[in-house]
Amino acid sequence: MADIEPISFERLPAHIAIIMDGNGRWAEKRHLPRMAGHRAGTENLRNIIKACVEFGVKYLTVYAFSTENWKRPQDEIDGLMRILADVLEKEIEELHQQGVCLRHIGRLEKLDPKIQEKINSAIKLTKNNDQLFMNIAWNYGGRDEIIYAVHQIIEQQIEPKQINEETFSDFLYTHQSPDPDLVIRTSGEMRTSNFLLWQSAYSEWYFTPVLWPDFGREELMEAIFDFGNRERRFGGRKNKDSDKSYAG
Numbered sequence: 001m002a003d004i005e006p007i008s009f010e011r012l013p014a015h016i017a018i019i020m021d022g023n024g025r026w027a028e029k030r031h032l033p034r035m036a037g038h039r040a041g042t043e044n045l046r047n048i049i050k051a052c053v054e055f056g057v058k059y060l061t062v063y064a065f066s067t068e069n070w071k072r073p074q075d076e077i078d079g080l081m082r083i084l085a086d087v088l089e090k091e092i093e094e095l096h097q098q099g100v101c102l103r104h105i106g107r108l109e110k111l112d113p114k115i116q117e118k119i120n121s122a123i124k125l126t127k128n129n130d131q132l133f134m135n136i137a138w139n140y141g142g143r144d145e146i147i148y149a150v151h152q153i154i155e156q157q158i159e160p161k162q163i164n165e166e167t168f169s170d171f172l173y174t175h176q177s178p179d180p181d182l183v184i185r186t187s188g189e190m191r192t193s194n195f196l197l198w199q200s201a202y203s204e205w206y207f208t209p210v211l212w213p214d215f216g217r218e219e220l221m222e223a224i225f226d227f228g229n230r231e232r233r234f235g236g237r238k239n240k241d242s243d244k245s246y247a248g
């Protein structure tokens with residue numbers, strides 16, 4: 001078989017974060033139970049991880065279970081926890097082979113101790129990988145993360161004058177990752193839903209009506225091409241050759 005030409009992107013985001021939305025509607029459209037949608041979403045996540053490794057994206061953060069998701073019916077919560085346990089048990093070896101370094105963001109201590117153990121051993125197994133750094137946001141909330149950071153700062157008796165935007169970031173769950181360049185939300189919803197509130201201050205957002213289980217490699221490419229055409233100014237103004245003072 002001929003080698004596949006590597007895709008050349010004009011500008012590749014170093015860090016992509018995704019709100020994987022629309023599993024329930026995907027299942028509903030097919031008259032299937034909601035869990036079938038979550039399983040299809042998990043299958044799709046596997047494709048997206050592969051595509052990120054292929055394209056050379058260095059950081060991927062996925063919003064899989066929010067601090068608000070505890071409000072869902074218990075059978076759905078249990079089903080999602082089972083999916084996580086299965087992935088950590090059955091798929092970790094393949095992720096490890098792909099060079100994925102797995103990390104968790106969120107309140108770990110509120111999860112079942114058995115799940116905590118699986119998460120910790122997956123983190124340990126993959127800690128030296130550097131092909132793709134993948135943050136799984138599980139029991140994660142952006143506001144909760146900011147409160148967590150404040151508690152850490154107080155507990156560690158950090159001097160107020162030592163706190164600035166950079167040092168504050170060091171206390172967030174994501175302290176090992178750069179801020180996301182691109183945040184994708186599938187399924188047509190246009191909200192941030194408490195995801196990476198601090199970190200996405202200057203991210204480019206990409207909203208698509210495609211439901212998460214259908215958001216495959218091609219759709220990811222489209223999002224990256226769209227990102228490549230955006231002009232990121234970080235609060236500054238357009239950098240024109242005729243007026244260097246515009247630089248933001």
Ligand code: FPP
Pocket residue numbers: 020021022023024025026038041042045062063064065069080083084087136187
């Ligand atoms: C949102 O769709 C999706 C979730 C709350 C769960 C996402 C989880 C996965 C894809 C599993 C990933 C697994 C691992 C191990 C990271 P929704 O149920 O809110 O869909 P709806 O808005 O159409 O009802």
